[in-house]
Amino acid sequence: MNFGRRTPVAESERIIARALERGVTVFDTANVYTDGESEKIVGRALKAARDRVQIHTKVGAGRVDGKPEGLSPERIRAAADESRRRLGVDRLDVYYFHVNDPATPLAGSLGAMADLQASGVVGQLGVSNHAAWQILEMMTTPGAPRPAIAQVMYNLLVRQIETEFVGFARRHPIHTTVYNPLAGGLLTGRHAPGQPPRGSRFDRNRLYQDRYWSERFFELAGSFQAVATAEGMSLLELSYAWLAGCPHVDSILVGPGSVAHLDDALDAVTRVVSPAGRQRIDVIFRDYLGTDASYVR
Template identity: 55%
Template sequence: MGHPLLARKRTQGGKRWLSGTGRDIHGGEAMNLADSALAPWLAPCPQGTGRPPVLSLGTMNFGGRTPATEAHRIVHRALERGILFFDTANAYGNGESERILGQALRGRRAQVGIATKAGFARVQGKPEGLSAPVVERALEQSLERLGTDHVDLFYLHQPDPATPIEETLGAVERLLRAGKARHWGVSNFAAWQLLELDTLCDARGMPRPAVSQVLYNLVVRQIEMEYLPFARRYPVHTTVYNPLAGGVLTGRYVRGAAPPRGSRLVTNRMYQGRYGSDRLLEQVEALQAVATAEGMTLVEMAYAWLLGRPGVDSLLVGPGSVEHLDAALAAQARPLSPDTLARLDELHQAFLGTDARYAR
């Protein structure tokens, strides 16, 4: 039986393309992409169409900062508001996020898309990596926690320099052929790594990565230098995470003051390294002034900015409460003015300093 979603095909004329009725990797007939409710997740939005990014629900906080009861409320509100795609990982809450998400979606599996990831969970203090046994075992365990026989999208959570990528691709291909993952993607991979994957996948005759998940927000804009130009030349669905910079763009943190107890800048070493600097908090103060002048909250402006960015096909929102989800959804109705967009670019350049874009 072929899966109703469309398998990614090879490049033609230097560009990616999706066949409307071609045969998928399972050997069956694939449904036309336009007939799928998850179509926006399988093809990048052509430049200049004006289509806003698709929102999906991130569940990294489920089972940790967000208890199960509130997580269920968030999932159900997302469904009410038309969000059809849900993103989790085996690393989130040591698998508890997957378990909670599966419970919250019980009875609705056929109407939604689920993505999970492998390669970032900690084993004896180190990432589990992307060896073939790890990848295949990780997805099997994820399926059990989610209470489903397949995921719609399976990500490699981060590159693993210790494992030959050909070995990892072999595992991914077996999972696709077994129907346990309908599509696959990558998270935190560089542009050159994506191009390498495309080449290797073409040589193997297997589908290329359908989706690439990258970090992007008002204070971390590195993907504008090389990744986004790459994605324009070799279109791939780009979904972005960390829209509020781990809470920094909520105004929660104050320059010169100790972070709130229990916050990520206290408890999470990765977030400390990513966002824990007075220089960055100074930039947030300047952004807050722009938001105030626009008559918006900083949160609304952060979401509205991403929703208007070219090259962003979908946006992961990871709310800790129903109210946070509602705030993200409200930003869809409030695009930023050209003057505000120009001011945000000016601020970014000022805090970036000398930017030798050719030196990359």
């Protein structure tokens, strides 16, 4: 999501080239990322590899004429054409509803997606930032495309999906891919309380500051650092390895700002956290919550 802004174009292209070298086959973007520039960079960099990769993009979280983009049928169709032009592709392998749109009847949004699938413009429907009940509503709409993949926020600090979504996905199978594996960078172990470093994802970014930049999260990350040390890992390695070992996680979205960051992530997911380490992580998190009343939904 930072290609073309925080990550310069040349480095973005090097990241994609390195990802291809290391066997990455799925590339995720969105029409809202850097105002469409991310899609252009991804499309150009993957042009020669198009037949061996999947390209996923999203609609619904941007703004059009100063208003929320939403998921009206007209906007879904128009945005699909715009994304295909920027990506330089005929088909979007997965097209996501980026966020829920309460102002648009679901039947209309799903109908537009069904039309795009029927015409070959879209392969599968994905959903991002939707509640389990909203996804189930899509799954049970007669004649509508069934969501094939869901993007959810999940990391050592934010584990809300365990309350409802994980059980839902077990009962109603859907590929689960998680984003923010490093909590915006807080789980790299390179940040300290105070003013966010210039150039970081937290720099002048109110969304990420409000999400993660808090004293409690710094304390929690410090507790996990002790687990990482005991496991012979860095905090970054522990963060990725823990996710890779979760049975309810099918894939992990990484958002590297450099080739080195990409290599760190791909190396880290091969590490294994010991059973004792995983248990210690759960104990620390339960103490942080202050309750084990996870049955409250």
